[in-house]
Amino acid sequence: MSLTTRAAVVESGGASFTLSDVELDAPGPYEALVRMVATGLCHTDLSVASGGLPFPLPGVLGHEGAGVVEAVGSAVTGVAPGDHVVLSFTSCGACRNCHGGHPAYCTTWLPLNLIGGRRADGTATLSRDGEPLGGHFFGQSSFAERALVDERSLVRVDPDVPLESIAPLGCGVQTGVGAVWNVLEPATGSTIVVLGAGAVGLSAVMAAALTPATTIVAVDRLAERLELAREVGATHTVDATREDVPEALRRISDGAGADGIVETTGSVAVLRQGVDALAARGTLVVVGAPPFGTEVPLDVNGLLAGKRIVGLTLGDSETQAFIPALVRLVREGRLPLHRLISTYPFAEIDRAVQDMSTGKAIKPVLTF
Incomplete structure (x- = not known):
């Protein structure tokens, strides 16, 4: 039996979000x-809404949902009606990476989460006037008053923590935190550089502040973002509009370079600067995603000093353990996520998009 709900539909690539009744x-x-x-x-x-990825439109996006379970399928065992949940990405649960605790590298990750728009069996989760819509986005499509969610996208969380304060954990925050904790794993006294102080970058700064790293550098082009970076854990900031970034990083690291760098901007020029700024045996984590097919030139001999360049999806997190730990840190005030969040009523999704695009909002959260 299907259910009608209100959703924000993208009709075609480049179109704005339109509130519409859809069937789940x-x-x-x-x-x-x-x-x-x-x-x-x-x-x-x-x-995806811009048409930059081959997701089937019209469709319903949204992949940082948080809500309350109302009903469960016959085989669901991890959650029950009434549970508070954060929604994250889905995965098959059966491939080698899923079994190994790396579900973000599931062999079916792309079709299940980003570009398929359907369940693994090809059936649609959403329709309108009898016509299927693109859905199942990250196993959730949470730009709707109700969502049909894969069990592997569901993470049960502490019901005492307000859901609007932890919704971003499902993607952006766990990506930034996971880049630092799961990949860089800073050693005592190390230097960590975060390129780009948006939601992912500032999450990485907060995460670095909870490690033994002693120098934490945030680089951005917006002075107010850099000020916020200092308030949530950066020891140094570099304004890319006023300073030569490679020179500033050399100065801050006393010429040694950075032990770990998180690149969040998606700019290949910034990525190249980051690789060049690595210390011997340093690691750069590539988080920012430029258009498909983008390439970057690298100084091969410069890599021979043991430098590593690692691509990252969703923090390489095992969500069932990772997200509840982040919820506890938010609850205890040790991960000050509220500093990044601006809330908007769901009906004002286009205003939220505009504020995010202009940099006015770091992490918009839609409330229902």
Whole structure:
């Protein structure tokens, strides 16, 4: 039995979001119906809405949802009606990377999350006037009052923590935090540089502040973002509009270079600067995603000093353990996520998009 709900539909690439009534399919055996309380807005949503990725449109996006479970499929065991949940990416649960604790590198990750628009069996989770819509985005499509969610996208969380304060954990925050904790794993006294002080970059700064790294540098072009970076853990900031970034990083690191760098901007010029700024045996984590097919020239001999360049999806997180830990840090005030969040009523999604695009809002969260 299907259910009608209100959703923000992207009709075609480059179109704005349109509120529309859509039909949700009945939950399958491994799905749950979730009443949305809040959902974050992420640059990935905007990239797909612009037509930059081959997701089937018209469709419903949204992949940083948080809400309350209303009903569960016959085989769901991890959550029950009434549970508070944060929604994250989905995965098959059966491939080698899923079994190894790296579900962000699931062999079916792209079709299941980003470009497929359907369940793994090809059926649609959403329709309108009898016509299928692109859905199942990150196993959730949370730009809607209710969402049909894969069990593997569901993470049960502490019901005492307001859901609007933790919705961004599902994508942007765990990406930034995971870049530092799961990949860089800073040693005592190390220097960490974060290129780009948006939501992902500032999450990386907060994460670095909870490690033994002693020098934490944020680089951006907006002075107010750099000021915020200092307030949430950066020991140094570099304004790329006023300073030569490579020279500033050399000065801050006393010529040694950075032990770890998180590149969040998606600019190949910034990526190249980051690689050149690495210390011997340093690691750069590539988080920012330029258009498909983008290449970057590198100084090969410069890499022979043991430099590593690592691509990253969703923080390489095992969500069932990672997200509840982040929720606890938010609850205890040790991960000051509230400093990044601006809330908007769901009906004002286009204003949230505009504020994010102009830099007025770092992490918009839509509330229902």
